[in-house]
Amino acid sequence: xxxxxxxxxxxxxxxxxxxxxxxxxxxxxxxxxxxxxxxxxxxxxxxxxxxxxxxxxxxxxxxxxxxxxxxxxxxxxxxxxxxxxxxxxxxxxxxxxxxxxxxxxxxxxxxxxxxxxxxxxxxxxxxx
Numbered sequence: 001x002x003x004x005x006x007x008x009x010x011x012x013x014x015x016x017x018x019x020x021x022x023x024x025x026x027x028x029x030x031x032x033x034x035x036x037x038x039x040x041x042x043x044x045x046x047x048x049x050x051x052x053x054x055x056x057x058x059x060x061x062x063x064x065x066x067x068x069x070x071x072x073x074x075x076x077x078x079x080x081x082x083x084x085x086x087x088x089x090x091x092x093x094x095x096x097x098x099x100x101x102x103x104x105x106x107x108x109x110x111x112x113x114x115x116x117x118x119x120x121x122x123x124x125x126x127x128x
Contacts, residue, residue, distance in 0.1 A: 012041070012119040020115050023089040030078045033126025039090055042116035049088055049097055049105075052123075053080045059095060059107050072107040 024037065034052025041047075045063030059072040076099060078084055087098040093112040097105040122128045 010119060010121045013117050015117055018115045019117060021091045023087065024118060026086050027083050028078070028086055028128065029083050030080055031127035032080065033123045033128070034078070035123060035126060035128045036119075036121040037086070037088055038119040038121060039088060039095070040113040040116035041119050042113070045113050046116065046119075047090075047095060047113060048121075049095075051078055051086065051099070053078050057097065057099075057104055059097070059105055061109065061113070063113060071109065072105050074104040076102075076104045 019040070024039070026037075028035075028051070030053045032053060034050060034055070036048040036050050038046045038048050045061070045065060048060040048062065050058040050060065055077065057074040057076045058070055060068050061071045062068045078099070085100050089096045093109045095105070095107045095109070096103060
């Protein structure tokens, strides 16, 4: 599957099943800006993994909806124009993020969101 996002675009995966522990692997090419990979996205909240060409990488926890907090960060940025291998793994309360095989974030939530789908969201002015 190929997704292209520019400006403020979003693609959701909605399933009848409740996803709990899973790993997402994707290849990404950022021309400008950045995007979120939303994981464990449900009616109660989400984690947003923010990856950008011009700023640090972040994990936000939004629970309940509208109550957002930054819970982890990395000074790692994505270089523009080239392809990157991204891996996001969710196992119980732990979220790990790798870029091109290098672990950049390892976060354990004391009160984790335990289920939910995925969504991809490009930022205003971005081309991903």
